[in-house]
Amino acid sequence: MHIIINKDKYFLNQLHTKLENNQQLSSWELFELHYRMETMLIHDDFDALLVPNYLPHVNFMEHQVKAAQTVIHDMDGRAILADEVGLGKTIEAGLILKEYMLRKLVKKVLILVPSSLVPQWVEELHEKFHIPAVAFRKGYEWEQYDVVIASIDTAKQNKHQSHILDIEYDMVIVDEAHKIKNHKTKNHAMIRAIQKKYCLLLTATPVQNKLRELFNLVTILKPGFLGTYESFKRKYRTENEIQSDKHLQKLIQQVMVRNARKDTLLHDVKRQVETVWLTFNEEEQKVYDSLSNIFQDSHTFSKITYLKELCSSREACYLSLEASDSKKYKDILENIAVLPHHVKAKKLVEIIQSLNGKKVIVFTEYRATQFYLQWYLAQENISSVPFRGGMKANRKTWMMELFQNNKQVLIATEAGGEGVNLQFCSHIINYDLPWNPMRLEQRIGRIHRYGQENDVHIYHFAIQHTIEEQIMHLLYKKIHMFEQVVGKLDDILTALNIDLDKEFSSIMETSDSVEEMEIKVNHLTEVINQAGREA
Numbered sequence: 001m002h003i004i005i006n007k008d009k010y011f012l013n014q015l016h017t018k019l020e021n022n023q024q025l026s027s028w029e030l031f032e033l034h035y036r037m038e039t040m041l042i043h044d045d046f047d048a049l050l051v052p053n054y055l056p057h058v059n060f061m062e063h064q065v066k067a068a069q070t071v072i073h074d075m076d077g078r079a080i081l082a083d084e085v086g087l088g089k090t091i092e093a094g095l096i097l098k099e100y101m102l103r104k105l106v107k108k109v110l111i112l113v114p115s116s117l118v119p120q121w122v123e124e125l126h127e128k129f130h131i132p133a134v135a136f137r138k139g140y141e142w143e144q145y146d147v148v149i150a151s152i153d154t155a156k157q158n159k160h161q162s163h164i165l166d167i168e169y170d171m172v173i174v175d176e177a178h179k180i181k182n183h184k185t186k187n188h189a190m191i192r193a194i195q196k197k198y199c200l201l202l203t204a205t206p207v208q209n210k211l212r213e214l215f216n217l218v219t220i221l222k223p224g225f226l227g228t229y230e231s232f233k234r235k236y237r238t239e240n241e242i243q244s245d246k247h248l249q250k251l252i253q254q255v256m257v258r259n260a261r262k263d264t265l266l267h268d269v270k271r272q273v274e275t276v277w278l279t280f281n282e283e284e285q286k287v288y289d290s291l292s293n294i295f296q297d298s299h300t301f302s303k304i305t306y307l308k309e310l311c312s313s314r315e316a317c318y319l320s321l322e323a324s325d326s327k328k329y330k331d332i333l334e335n336i337a338v339l340p341h342h343v344k345a346k347k348l349v350e351i352i353q354s355l356n357g358k359k360v361i362v363f364t365e366y367r368a369t370q371f372y373l374q375w376y377l378a379q380e381n382i383s384s385v386p387f388r389g390g391m392k393a394n395r396k397t398w399m400m401e402l403f404q405n406n407k408q409v410l411i412a413t414e415a416g417g418e419g420v421n422l423q424f425c426s427h428i429i430n431y432d433l434p435w436n437p438m439r440l441e442q443r444i445g446r447i448h449r450y451g452q453e454n455d456v457h458i459y460h461f462a463i464q465h466t467i468e469e470q471i472m473h474l475l476y477k478k479i480h481m482f483e484q485v486v487g488k489l490d491d492i493l494t495a496l497n498i499d500l501d502k503e504f505s506s507i508m509e510t511s512d513s514v515e516e517m518e519i520k521v522n523h524l525t526e527v528i529n530q531a532g533r534e535a
Contacts, residue, residue: 050102051095051129058128060095063259064088068095070257077198078221080177080256082205085442086449087259089202090121093173094129096200101131106170106198107146109133112191113175115151115393120421121175122149142167151393152179156190168195177201180220181213192220204445211236218255226251261448269448270455275472276351278343278463287335288466291317294332304517307467309366312432313373314339316366344431344461345373349380351429351459352409359403359425361410363443365432370411373431377409384409414439423451429459433471435504470518498528 018025049068052060063083071079071092077100081089100106111133113121118135125131125147136142136150142163152174155164172194174180180188180201199221211233218226226232236248280288288310295303309317318336321329352360362384364370370386377384385399385407403410404424414434425447434440448456462468503524511517 049095049099051098054102055098055129060091061088061264063264064092064095067092067257067259068099071096071200072099075255075257077171078200078255080201080203080217080221082203082256082258084259084261085204085445086452087261087264088449088451089204090124090175091128092257093175093200093202094125094131097125097171097173098129098131100171100198108167108169109147109171109173110155110164110167110169110194110196111147111149111173111175112152112155113149115153116391116396117175118149118151118393119397125149152187152190156186161190164190165193165195169197171198171200172196173200173202175202177217178203178205181216183212183216188216188220204442214252218252221255225255269452271444271448272455272457273460274458275460275462276347278347278461279465280343280463281340284339284343285465287332287339290335291332294329304467308432310336311344311463311466311468312364312366313342313345313369315372316368319368341376342372343463345376347461348373348429348431349377349382352377352382353380355427357408358427359408359410360427360429361412361422361425361443361446362429362431363412363414365414365434367413369432370413373411377411382409383407384411386411388413421449421451422446423449426452426454427457427459429461431461433460433462433468435471498524 083089125133133147134145314336385402387399462472507520
């Protein structure tokens with residue numbers, strides 16, 4: 001094979017002529033622009049990032065810049081970004097990606113996120129980082145664009161996965177990476193199989209005290225870093241050794257960056273928390289007591305479910321009882337059907353109206369309550385939109401846009417507590433309280449996050465003399481969830497190897513009475529608080 005090289009004789013002749021005649025090689029304007037560009041690229045600190053000079057419109061926080069520097073200089077671009085909720089893991093990932101692109105080390109990029117977050121990622125990369133990312137669409141070719149954002153569910157489909165695995169990516173980013181901890185899932189297998197030079201895994205849930213999950217995530221980033229699973233398991237036999245073994249902790253620190261809210265400037269944004277105690281009227285309390293008596297001999301889990309639903313809305317309880325298809329509930333169904341508007345709904349309207357048009361997020365546990373509240377607010381001329389799991393990604397995006405630009409209230413089920421950025425809002429009303437305080441923190445993290453400029457206001461609704469009062473007493477007051485930052489509780493649960501959702505479900509399912517449930521929850525919360533005092 002012969003390579004033919006043709007000289008640019010015109011350029012060489014022009015250059016020779018100008019040099020002989022002592023003429024300018026370029027205009028002063030071009031020289032000045034080039035000089036300014038080179039000056040901008042000069043850094044006194046070798047570890048300094050290039051990105052801030054190119055993106056002066058973005059006010060990066062100190063912990064985000066440090067995280068990017070750590071990943072690039074100390075972790076070779078392969079890391080778990082595990083900051084607490086709301087500290088800007090997406091910003092950190094964008095910083096790292098942009099830095100590598102400026103240094104000409106990254107071009108081909110795949111970003112895999114939950115489907116509802118695809119538009120959000122595209123928008124942030126475009127607006128903040130000037131990265132021309134595209135959301136994968138039907139009919140696209142995976143090789144067609146340099147920076148592609150897609151849902152994991154789309155990417156793992158056979159017709160797509162084979163194309164993805166044929167491409168050599170410079171960087172792969174996975175959001176909500178705690179969903180790929182299980183090595184037996186297709187998600188994990190696909191992420192591990194993708195050819196990639198750099199890799200970022202984003203999760204607000206830090207590595208838990210489960211050796212297999214720890215091994216699985218680290219192995220995606222750095223295969224062989226922890227050896228084989230068999231040798232790893234022999235070295236760290238017990239679950240609790242993740243917290244106690246200093247050598248293993250040092251290994252984790254080589255692949256994971258975790259910032260706590262208390263250590264960042266976001267801690268300056270205060271949380272104003274108010275528990276709003278309500279009381280059923282005589283008619284509502286009578287129906288509640290009747291429902292409790294009907295299920296006196298029933299399984300505690302079923303009883304608590306129906307009572308919690310009635311504390312949320314008559315609609316939620318009615319539909320749930322009706323679905324059980326039992327004739328013995330006929331009378332109680334008739335009594336529920338004629339109840340007045342819910343005491344919580346009335347209080348909700350009162351608070352919203354007092355905010356003089358400020359935007360509010362309302363969290364409920366039940367879909368029936370969501371429908372009811374949207375209707376009830378409309379009767380009071382309060383505009384609202386729903387947000388729930390099961391909505392298609394484009395519909396969720398539309399709901400968020402409506403909320404930001406046109407509507408005052410977003411009524412969300414638990415699906416609204418994950419992933420989405422709502423820092424343009426500073427008021428949350430927890431219409432229903434979840435069993436797990438960590439889920440409550442996820443909700444608050446939607447507004448108490450990077451970009452929030454105002455103090456956030458949180459209202460917790462609870463009805464006295466009901467199961468909700470017990471939840472408040474047994475869980476939130478005892479664990480002091482409202483006073484302590486989530487990082488401490490998160491670390492305590494990790495150290496104790498406790499999954500609150502599983503613990504609470506087990507307590508409810510194995511208790512024969514509410515009193516027995518109280519004893520078990522008391523024991524659990526005392527264990528947690530004791531660990532907190534010793535931490």
